[in-house]
Amino acid sequence: MTATQARSAGASRDDALVTVTGLRVDAGPDRLVHPLDLTIRAGERVGLIGESGSGKTLTALSLIGLLPDELRHGGTVALRDSSDDLLNAPERELCGLRGRRISMVFQEPMTALNPLMQVGKQVSEVLTQHRTLPNRREVRERVLGLLESVRLPDPERLLRAYPHQLSGGQRQRIMLAMAFANDPDLLICDEPTTALDVTVQRQVLDLLDEAVRSRGTSLLFVSHDLAVVARTCDRVLVMQHGRVVESGSVTDVLTAPRHDYTKQLLAASRLEPTAGGARRGAGSPPETGSGAGAGAPTGSEGPAGTERPAGAAELSEAAEPLIRVSGLHRTHRSRRRTVHALKNVDLQVRAGDRIGIVGESGSGKTTLLKILAGLDRPTSGSVSVCGVDVARASKRSMRRLREQLQTVFQDPMGSLDPRMTVREIVEEPLIGHSGARSGRERRELTARSLESVGIPASAAERYPHQFSGGQRQRISIARALVTDPDVLVADEPVSALDVSVQAQVLALLNRLVDERGLTLLMVSHDLAVVRHLCDRIVVMRHGEVVEAGPAERVYGAPEDDYTRALLEATPSLDRVLAEKPSRGGTGDRPPQP
Amino acid sequence: MSGTNAAAAGGPAGPDRPPARGVGLLRMLPVTGKIGLVVVAGIVVVALVSLVWTPYDPLQAVPEDRLSGSTLQHPLGTDRYGRDVLSILMAGAQITLLVGCVAVAIAAVVGTPLGILAGMRRGWAEELITRGADMMLAFPALLLAIMAGAVMGASTWSAMIAIGLAAGPGFARVARAGTLRVMSSDFILAARGASQPETRIARRHVLPNIFDLVVIQASVTFALAILAEAALSFLGLGTPPPEPSWGRMLQGGQDYLAVAPHLTVWPGLAIALAVLGFNLLGDGLRDVLDPKTRGRR
Amino acid sequence: RAGHTAIADPAESTAGSVTLALAGGPASLDFTRTDGVAIPLVLMGNVYEGLVRINESGGLDPLLAEDWTVSDDRRTYTFTLRQGVAFSNGAPFDAESAVFSIERVRSDAWTNGLSAGMDVVASVTAEDTHVLRVELSEPSNRWLWSMGTLIGAMMTEDGVDELATAPVGTGPFTVDRWARGQSLRFAANKDYWGEPAASDSVTVQYYADATASTNALQAGDVDAVYDMQSPELATVLERDDDLVIETGATSGTVLLSMNNRVAPFDDLRVRQAVMYAVDRQAVIDTAWGGFGDDSGGAPAPPTDPWYVESSRYPHDPQAARELLREAGQEDLHITFKVPTRPYAQQISEIVASQLRDVGIVAAIESVEFPALWLDEVFTRHDYQMSVIVHAEARDIPVLYGNPDYYLGYDDERTRELLARADRESPQTQTELMRAAVDRIVDQAASDTLFVFPNIVVRRRGLQGLPSRRPTDELLLSAVTNRGDPSQEDQAQEDGS
């Protein structure tokens, strides 16, 4: 049924720029992409969404004829005025099209540029390759113009810079400049902003949006982020397991999804209003369900909270803090430079608090958590966790501390030793545990912990690779809980997971924290996730705490400029959809028959 | 629903890699790797058989029969002393394997822990070990063999020790690189977070995870050791007579290249085959085990 | 000077020049301080000359001494020296230089062990400019003979500063170019007193590897291989019509040495069992391509006047086994220390195999040569069995007349025979030596496996290269490439 839908969408073939018919991709006996039809008209912006591994990248690559050699493909891809069959066109013909009529921007800006070549050369190469401009001076002029058009500062200097001297956002701008160099008819973007910080992501998306609109370029935009797609595209295709399961105009698909998978995606990406609200009750001061019965954070709602300078994050004033950080500095000294990972951080956490830490990449979030967990030592300042002075603790008290404070890491694969069985992994914190236990006891505890996260004890002898990403993260959580800790520290616990899986893991965390009355410290770059789970927010930037306070306040009335920028940059599907009809020229697309 | 489909969860280039071991590993070997395995297994079998049976006594000189070509009695001919080449070749497999095993064992036992130490400790320990490894490279196997031969008398042992010591830095490097990669994994942080002592981390986490690399290195080093032993024996610094050794057979055959080429051809082939076998096996293992090259074929 | 060989080293092969391949080159040209036959082999007779020369049959010919007389008590020698002879640096040769040369051998300047041969000299004086008188402390036949070897080399006082690189002598050649370990080029001495050299220059190219030297010969890079060390190749080379193979006896004997002082070889029966067990001809055939003379186990080479082939020990494994049984050594394990030299390694394999036949298990142990072999076997006598070539001519008194020698052969009767042979008249010397040799063989002091052959392979056009070598001297003065190949006698090929 999908096929027919897509075909009818491109009914008016005359203005079709790209026509994909029956495209399929196989790796040996496995079908990676099932026969797929797609038409992109001139100036049309098409989004492609779906979970990881659903075949988005492969589809995108086949449109530019860059499918990996080892994969077999079928069907045709026709480009107006050029080729009836891009997939089987000779290399020479393809070379003439790539970079001239079709351009592509890839996901990972860190590796998409040749590290040994000055970026100026890499941009000008697109021009010289297609002999678009008569002489070198004009090429140079044009490159400078391009760099300016993507708002790169000091283009003259950047010409001679090497990729490693640029930030991720800057590199992605270079990629965009490259893509637009020859004013292509079709631009393919494969998750171009996923690797970037939210604020940077926003800038790059704006840039892309503007460039595409102003030039009338057709766009195929691959993303897993619904809000981003909604913002940029007119039409959207949803993929799952290599099939297009739904397609139609953005407004239709995202407001009235028909396929289950799309519904799931939508539900998952609407974390913030639903879950966050449900737990605390709309707008009212949160009564955390923590069994520890820690003081409600009402105190900080008052004027005292607002008057406090942003650096000192004193969150709750009632009981004696469980974690007390003051004047914390952590500097990394290498031969070349000194990095201030943390600068003068003050923080107090009381039992039962749920603290969310947000901030851009490199702002020191992980460093802070590591120091709290005793995995790193502060350069100066005092840190006391559960009454233990982390900077000066003996091995024994450190061990006790670590039993009370456990960590869940970002990457569910990387944090599980692939050579150990799940039982061995979960059991590890018990080995050498202060209340040394017998093997039998350990096994029991392990089984119980696994069950509490929904992994059957019968799976304990399997290896991590035999589990899905979500299951692995559950195992990781089981390991953290096996010592029955008081504090759970989580470093981006769901950012490596697909949106649909994310929701489940978050729900699990939520339940466990509630049930066990844990104190939670969670780092995430995703404001929605943090808002969903936490009642207090700490915003960090460049190693400093720029703002801290109850979630409602920080989200509702951010005091710091950076916090504001962060909130604004975070794409929100509902906001985008609300604005959608007012945007130019998209409403006229006929809905699906 | 929670992604029970394991393939969906990992992503294309992810570290979603089963710890291939045992039979599963054999099945995953590419064809070339399997060929290598068969060759290696063949050599092992020949060496084992030669312990209990060879067509003739490989040490028994029969001057009357000397330098015969291939005959029914002597399928691969006889050498200058009238000894059966096939028998010597079979018995020579023992030395070849012995040298390989002991040299690789020495190199692995010396190199791997140092590499792990360097990777885990960083700082001055790392500097000292990497510098030491660099320095060892200035003492190649040959030089060490000359020295060892002079100190202990040229023997199979001196050759093995020399080759083993010279191959040590290779293991240290591989182990260090692997350790650095492992140490950056979150599961090490998790283990530290669980207050596991460093020795246990080295034993339970680092070693099993770099073990594949060590195995690959061992296979390749084995091949190098065979070549090195051949070269040393050729120079008279390896296995002394009359112990059958392929390298010494080559040296002895050199003078007869024109009259009795079989004295060069057979041991030459044997060496080449053994080296080929171990290299193919090593490459095959790398294909299966080394995450860096995975998905290349 | 050991010049800059990497960049420039003329190893010329112009007309009138000859290139010879020799095994293993010396590290230095100074035989007064460095041991080994490699140096005297090419320098004696070519650059240096003695008062007398040892001829092909082992007798003495006059050289720088035209004539000499011996006193009745056979202790005073008076030499009449040749007139008009000059060293290559222009210094004249006279009695003074002869005195200088002989005195120098007796001084600390000579560290070579062979200088002991001069110990018997009591005094040496120049009677006249060309008359030299030498007094011995006791009569010695060997002394005069040894004046024909390196210790009799005549040198001049102003030519001994650079012996290691620029030797000065009175011979038909001078050292033109010396690339240490690689090559040595001689140029004909224009002012030579006698018959001038047949070639303008002769280059000796050194090859550590035997195969490499015959390869070079076949590829036409050298004109002859002298003292070829890979006799197996002879069969191949024989097929080449352009090449001629000749062999001659040398003074070198391949000795299977047994440490007479330690068990089990302190037992005569065990030593004799070894003599019976080893099939010397099979050793010659397998280890040395069938070249070499079997002396029947006797230590004297055919170049000595007292050479007689012994028939005392035929190959008889049964006799060997019986002797072993008598000695109670039926299950005998010994270590066999073999120097790291190809010939020794090859011999050891066949000998070990033959010993196994009679129940002696010989564990072969490679011993680095020379350093370790000299240290362990020769100096410290820490061995049971070994095998080595004794290249020195007429070394029987050294080997068997001294119980402290590494063989540890301690026999009163042998010593007495040897002493008398040296002391008594040259006529009785031969008989006494024969008796001594007989005694040594009977006592199975060591087994002379074979007399080392000098295998010479040359291009048909090359002539004047002697193959028989009674002492360490390779005379190059007659060597020339100018011979006409067509006139060569085919029969010469056979050599033996």
Add this chain to the structure above:
Amino acid sequence: MIRAVGGRVLRFVLTLFATSVLVFAFMRILPGDPAEVVLGTGATEEALERTRAEFGLDRPLAEQYWDWVSGIPVGDFGVSFITGEDISPVVLDRLAVSLILVVSAMALALLVAVPLGTWAAVRHRRADGIAISAATQFGIAVPNFLAGMLLVAVFALGLGWLPANSWMPPAYDPVQFVLHLILPVVALAAVQAAVMTRYVRTAMLDVMGEDWMRTARAKGLSTFQALRRHGLRNAALPVLTVSGIQLTTLVIGAVVIEQVFVIPGIGSELLTAVAGRDLLTVQSVVMLLALITLTVNFTVDLLYLVLDPRTAVQR
């Protein structure tokens, strides 16, 4: 940059120092007496004593070490026990021979390996690419001295096209120099080419899998153009490192080839010097080799600084 270079120089010097101590110590535990070797059979004890004293072997170890090591910076390695000559000119000369041999072999090997390895990488799934890989496997498996023996048998003895062995200094006869060089160089290079082809292939495959290669192709470059303009330089870095290591191991590894072809290189010098217990010469040769190894590594490091703009930051 200056600090980076400075640090490397310091490490370089320290490593050399450690090496010198090690080498010296090694030499002193070698059994065997240099005096015995020089004087040979029949030497008297006094003569031995005198010779030992002459060699300075009776002095305290520290003094001997200092004497030797203090001369190294000015290129004075002392006097050979055996020849009585200055060591440095002889050893440097031998080293030059080995370097000529090894560097030409390496150059030849790279000349073959770079195109072949690239080809094998580009076509790694096709029959020809697989054939090249297979051929390299066989190439690696053949001991280089066996290759040398066979080359001599065919081209010198069989066909008579080339001299079988020995060395011809270039200044004397450039033509003969080249002719004499061909077989040993080919013997060394054949095996080396196989090794290097594999390294190049691996490096190329690595590079081909990089994102920026895909970027290059997305710009409209053909596979070949992308490889030439972007791939080669990136692949050059690992190949360079490996070449550096190979070069140094080749210098000593060539000793067998030097033996087969009777080439007066550093390897055979080392063998004779050890056999003759010419301790000072051995020490000096090993020191020189260490110097070369470390210098090559050092140079490769510096080349990285030039070739790879990232090094300046990362290392």
